[in-house]
Amino acid sequence: NAGVTQTPKFQVLKTGQSMTLQCAQDMNHNSMYWYRQDPGMGLRLIYYSASEGTTDKGEVPNGYNVSRLNKREFSLRLESAAPSQTSVYFCASSGLAGISYEQYFGPGTRLTVT
Amino acid sequence: QQPVQSPQAVILREGEDAVINCSSSKALYSVHWYRQKHGEAPVFLMILLKGGEQKGHDKISASFNEKKQQSSLYLTASQLSYSGTYFCGTDGYSGSRLTFGEGTQLTVNP
Numbered sequence: 001n002a003g004v005t006q007t008p009k010f011q012v013l014k015t016g017q018s019m020t021l022q023c024a025q026d027m028n029h030n031s032m033y034w035y036r037q038d039p040g041m042g043l044r045l046i047y048y049s050a051s052e053g054t055t056d057k058g059e060v061p062n063g064y065n066v067s068r069l070n071k072r073e074f075s076l077r078l079e080s081a082a083p084s085q086t087s088v089y090f091c092a093s094s095g096l097a098g099i100s101y102e103q104y105f106g107p108g109t110r111l112t113v114t
Numbered sequence: 115q116q117p118v119q120s121p122q123a124v125i126l127r128e129g130e131d132a133v134i135n136c137s138s139s140k141a142l143y144s145v146h147w148y149r150q151k152h153g154e155a156p157v158f159l160m161i162l163l164k165g166g167e168q169k170g171h172d173k174i175s176a177s178f179n180e181k182k183q184q185s186s187l188y189l190t191a192s193q194l195s196y197s198g199t200y201f202c203g204t205d206g207y208s209g210s211r212l213t214f215g216e217g218t219q220l221t222v223n224p
Contacts, residue, residue, distance in 0.1 A: 042116070042216040
């Protein structure tokens with residue numbers, strides 16, 4: 001089992017460019033999440049998907065969109081990147097929605113916007 | 115609302131004990147604890163549910179005081195491998211969406 005995988009691992013964008021971060025899990029989890037982590041800070045929730053077919057905003061959704069493509073895959077799109085979006089992005093997944101299960105994190109995508 | 119962790123940082127010598135606290139202003143259903151090493155992803159340590167028992171594994175344990183909306187993580191006889199940043203994540207209902215604290219940086223020296 002690969003667990004949670006993310007691509008790419010590193011990315012540099014110019015202001016105004018767009019990109020999609022990909023995330024996939026092979027644990028048959030229902031819930032998936034996107035977080036961002038700024039230097040020396042905790043994790044802030046961008047968007048989450050409690051189950052296939054649903055998505056909801058988290059604490060910091062502005063400037064981002066998501067797609068829950070199927071049960072395995074959850075992508076994050078930056079339509080017009082800004083320097084304030086320079087961060088490390090983590091995807092995570094957890095078991096059944098509605099019950100508090102541990103979250104499994106992917107290795108992260110390190111994004112720099114110049 | 116983001117839980118508050120204390121202390122922000124702690125430095126130990128191998129074999130010493132440490133306590134990390136996590137406090138919320140909201141009623142909590144569960145508290146999660148994660149550890150993150152530099153440049154890596156957070157890794158799950160344990161979860162404490164409302165009405166549940168104190169959890170632990172090896173020399174790391176935790177408690178959850180529902181009335182005070184607080185949780186504490188106890189690391190006993192610390193090892194070098196315990197170094198990292200510890201995050202608590204809280205949720206205020208029986209769901210799986212977490213709000214994380216800003217973390218406690220733990221350094222264990224030989």
